[in-house]
Amino acid sequence: RHAAEQGNLSACVHLAQMLEEGRGMERNFELAAMWYRKAAESGAAAAEHGLGELYERGWGVKQDLGQAAEWFRRAAEQDYTPGMVSLAAMWEGGYGVPMD
Secondary structure, three states, X not given: OHXXXXXXXXXXXXXXHHXXXXXXXXXXXXXXXXXXXXXXXXOOHHHHHHHHHHHHXXXXXXXXXXXXXHHHHHHHOOOOHHHHHHHHHHHHHOOOOOOO
16 A cells, blocks of 8 residues: 555556455455556556446446546557457447447
């Protein structure tokens, strides 16, 4: 947590994942979203994808498929494979984006 609080993007992502999954601490989707957002806004692809998943599911944030697709797109643009896969699924189903 200390490294995340100091702005280490990797630590922010790992803390968010731990909070999302309840690993070593109580599960807290709202805090996970906060830490993912902090890293995502600085361009961390894994955080962009993680935040997109929270928006897709409505975990810790209001469900918003458009926001999910946008965060997946940002991750995909960095050649982050999970982001590409998630964005492709959104396009295929027309979830939050026009069907393609």
